Amino acid sequence: xxxxxxxxxSLFFAPALALGCAVCGTGPERSRAAYISMTALLSLLxxxxxxxxxxxxxxxxxxxxxxxxxxxxxxxxEPSGP
Amino acid sequence: MTxxxxxxAVRPEPRPKKKIAHSGVIGMLVFVLTEIMFFxxxxxxxxxxxxxxxxxxxxxxxxxxxPVEETLINTAALLLSGVLLGVxxxxxxxxxxxxxxPLIAAMLLGAAxxxxxxxxxxxxxxxxxxxxxxxxxxxxxxxxxxxxLHALAAIGGLAYVLRRAQQxxxxxxxxxxxxxxxxxxxxxxxxxxxxxxx
Numbered sequence: 071x072x073x074x075x076x077x078x079x080s081l082f083f084a085p086a087l088a089l090g091c092a093v094c095g096t097g098p099e100r101s102r103a104a105y106i107s108m109t110a111l112l113s114l115l116x117x118x119x120x121x122x123x124x125x126x127x128x129x130x131x132x133x134x135x136x137x138x139x140x141x142x143x144x145x146x147x148e149p150s151g152p
Numbered sequence: 153m154t155x156x157x158x159x160x161a162v163r164p165e166p167r168p169k170k171k172i173a174h175s176g177v178i179g180m181l182v183f184v185l186t187e188i189m190f191f192x193x194x195x196x197x198x199x200x201x202x203x204x205x206x207x208x209x210x211x212x213x214x215x216x217x218x219p220v221e222e223t224l225i226n227t228a229a230l231l232l233s234g235v236l237l238g239v240x241x242x243x244x245x246x247x248x249x250x251x252x253x254p255l256i257a258a259m260l261l262g263a264a265x266x267x268x269x270x271x272x273x274x275x276x277x278x279x280x281x282x283x284x285x286x287x288x289x290x291x292x293x294x295x296x297x298x299x300x301l302h303a304l305a306a307i308g309g310l311a312y313v314l315r316r317a318q319q320x321x322x323x324x325x326x327x328x329x330x331x332x333x334x335x336x337x338x339x340x341x342x343x344x345x346x347x348x349x350x
Contacts, residue, residue, distance in 0.1 A: 104203035
């Protein structure tokens with residue numbers, strides 16, 4: 071759990087420290103903010119939309135489920151050996 | 153002597169197939185998701201280009217300012233058409249016959265939006281804003297032009313729905329499919345307007 075926090079915090083701060091992004095070393099603060107915000111948008115938007123679509127389908131599927139419990143079972147008699 | 157006894161084996165009954173949504177609706181939803189990502193890429197490119205503008209001056213010097221006030225009327229027309237399509241949606245539940253009037257009004261408002269945008273283009277071209285004049289012009293004509301093409305396609309979809317309603321053969325899934333595309337066109341425009349015009 072502690073390592074998860076360390077990795078998460080590192081992912082946020084390490085790119086700037088290591089000059090690991092396109093505008094980390096140069097450019098005004100405004101363009102840096104634009105790059106970071108647009109990267110976040112383009113990364114999170116598809117995940118959000120797909121998540122919303124899956125949530126919508128699951129909700130609709132649950133509504134279609136019969137409310138009276140499990141489906142009726144068919145009892146079949148089979149002959150058994152001696 | 154052999155005795156035969158019977159035991160009970162439980163075999164579950166096959167579940168009936170459930171349709172969570174019409175295939176046309178699902179197809180349109182997936183298409184709209186890809187279109188949203190396409191426009192997100194374009195808007196992202198505009199945002200980054202604007203952020204690197206010299207001295208934070210946008211539009212670049214010598215380029216005309218986009219007509220914010222006039223376009224507000226177009227925006228209002230498009231949003232109203234979306235509301236009218238919502239009215240058509242609820243009237244369809246009462247009777248498919250009742251969708252015609254709001255559908256025609258929505259289409260007319262959509263056509264007015266495209267027409268006014270065309271008039272705006274002519275005026276801006278006369279003022280010297282062309283796709284080659286600057287990044288400002290290139291982004292404006294590219295994004296607004298693609299959105300306009302989507303609006304025309306969506307009006308075509310609404311026209312198909314109207315024809316089906318006039319024939320008395322309109323089904324809910326057809327209306328819903330055309331609605332999803334029109335709402336995409338309507339709701340995308342305020343984002344483009346806010347990003348390009350201000």
